[in-house]
Amino acid sequence: MRELDGKVALVTGASRGIGRAIAVALGERGAKVIVNYTANEAAAAEAAAAVQAAGGTAVTKRFDVSDPAAVDAAIREISSDGGLHILVNNAGIAVNGLVLGGKDADWKRSIDVNLNGTYYCTRAALRPLLKARDAGRIINITSVTAESGSAGQAPYVAAKAGVIGLTKVLAKEYASRGITVNAVSPGFIETDMTASELPAARRESLLKEIPLGRVGAPADVAAAVVYLAGPGGAYVTGQVLRVNGGLLM
Numbered sequence: 001m002r003e004l005d006g007k008v009a010l011v012t013g014a015s016r017g018i019g020r021a022i023a024v025a026l027g028e029r030g031a032k033v034i035v036n037y038t039a040n041e042a043a044a045a046e047a048a049a050a051v052q053a054a055g056g057t058a059v060t061k062r063f064d065v066s067d068p069a070a071v072d073a074a075i076r077e078i079s080s081d082g083g084l085h086i087l088v089n090n091a092g093i094a095v096n097g098l099v100l101g102g103k104d105a106d107w108k109r110s111i112d113v114n115l116n117g118t119y120y121c122t123r124a125a126l127r128p129l130l131k132a133r134d135a136g137r138i139i140n141i142t143s144v145t146a147e148s149g150s151a152g153q154a155p156y157v158a159a160k161a162g163v164i165g166l167t168k169v170l171a172k173e174y175a176s177r178g179i180t181v182n183a184v185s186p187g188f189i190e191t192d193m194t195a196s197e198l199p200a201a202r203r204e205s206l207l208k209e210i211p212l213g214r215v216g217a218p219a220d221v222a223a224a225v226v227y228l229a230g231p232g233g234a235y236v237t238g239q240v241l242r243v244n245g246g247l248l249m
């Protein structure tokens, strides 16, 4: 018997990076994983195959988390087939730019995907999670920058800070119904997102700021999600779990 046997987990943005690692880790522990993506079908299929290779079950589901109608339809379909027990709001995009001269479209796109997407998916998932009978879990992926600030990243940082606020509200609203709601806050993790966003020189100086002396791997974040999703996390709610090598304490 594995700790997540019989559970259904939806991981948004699971085709690549951190979401993919979360999908594999949850699948390995017995959950049936819904691998969401928005554009990259081949990567999603590969991620689902990786879950299966790890001994899990996975299906892919394409929808854009920033489209509330698509989210509602997808989560209705997912939950009608075996319910829903774990929601991991991981899908995200990096949107950078200084405030002075910043484009409204950039600001809106970041809020739409990073914050509204988390809100839409959670809202649609709440009813099926309530039916999970005192076992519903919501885990939102925020960012170290939401707590530390980061010059040149206002659209991203503001959205991720909003995710922390939303996490705490949800934790208070649904604790009495047995749903725990937590955020995981990664530091610098090696994925496509950071590869395209951070030039080598910046990366070098960042490494000097990380007490554990290395960048994080997607599996480091997945381990925190597994803890919060599993029986060990049953008495933890409304928290922000930092996985950042000590970058921010």
Ligand SMILES: NC(=O)c1ccc[n+]([C@@H]2O[C@H](COP(=O)([O-])OP(=O)(O)OC[C@H]3O[C@@H](n4cnc5c(N)ncnc54)[C@H](OP(=O)(O)O)[C@@H]3O)[C@@H](O)[C@H]2O)c1
Binding pocket: 012, 013, 014, 015, 016, 017, 018, 019, 036, 037, 038, 039, 040, 041, 043, 063, 064, 065, 066, 089, 090, 091, 092, 093, 094, 113, 117, 141, 142, 143, 144, 185, 186, 187, 188, 189, 190, 191, 192, 193, 194
């Ligand atoms: N990497 C880091 O250092 C770091 C640090 C702190 C926080 N985070 C957060 O961790 C999460 C994952 O980041 P990552 O580095 O793994 O990113 P990534 O490698 O760029 O992967 C992003 C994932 O999100 C999906 N996605 C993007 N927009 C979407 C949308 N509108 N609807 C549905 N799915 C969408 C992508 O799907 P497609 O493949 O279809 O494009 C992909 O699966 C994000 O929330 C990010 O902000 C990352």
